[in-house]
Amino acid sequence: MRDWQEFVQSKLAGLRLAPGEKAEVIEELAAHLQEAYEKLCGRGMAEELAMQKAMLQVPDWNALQGHIHAAKKREDEMPNRVRQLWFPGFLTLTLSTTLLMILQKQGWQPRIIPSNGLGLMLFYVPWLAVLPLFGALGAYLSLRAGGSTRAMLFSGVFPVLTLVACFFVIVPFSLVIDRSVALHFKIEGFLNVLIGWVLVPGAALLAGALPVQILHPRKVDSYRVSGS
């Protein structure tokens, strides 16, 4: 009589699941084959034939291995993406936006810097000073959830990415719709916004996110291995 557990184990040797989870799958499938085999023997079928017939339940073990892996992992990927990317990203965005609103409500005035050919640029210095902390927090949360380097950086600079997205919607719309302002003023205004609200805050967020990425690269790799 065949040892079904051993048989399934050898067939699913390449199944990429956590050891405990893999052992459960092997035990479950072995129990299924064992039961099928015993039922066939119980109907009077010769042992060898019953064994062959039970094995016909899986025409391609490699394909089954792939299907099991996909079934077990596919749904996991989404929560991972949420934990590694969207949650830290949106938290960074919420914190940075809330802080800016509080500063504005408290009557903090932006620092106005005139720029040659670019008009005026506004900088909320206290806000910019705190942004590296938020960038670091976003990157750290992504790291803790097992995020890749890209996910960490993305989470850290997420607030400015949303601004970039808005920027690329507003610019073409404004160029086409609003014809009351001269084009060169519009371009100046957009460049001011780009520098004051995207590039400088982006650099501040990155200044916080990068050290996290540099200080913990090994940890990221180990998380990724355990998660795969």
Place this chain on the structure above:
Amino acid sequence: MIGPGIKRGTAELAVLSVLEGGALHGYEMARRIEQQTKGALRFTLAALYPMLYRMEQRGWIRGAWETSSNGRRRRCYRLTPAGRKKLSPLRKEWSELFEALRRLTKVTHA
């Protein structure tokens, strides 16, 4: 005999329906489905388990190890509240489809 395409679509409904009666392990589930559909739906191990794992990931069913009276460990699946909730619209959807096909074939043969 029902073709493989339709079988794939109805497989989840079959599993949810058979689990409505109570917890079952994989082999017993396959046996009951085959029996209750008079052999029209047959699940091999290769077809059944990836689907069960997928349904479990979606939260429609939940598997737990149980030891039977003869001392064997079996992973038994039962419907979750989410699975129960899914079953009703799925049943309606398939029933509407089969009714539509029945009407269509009737008209075609008329």
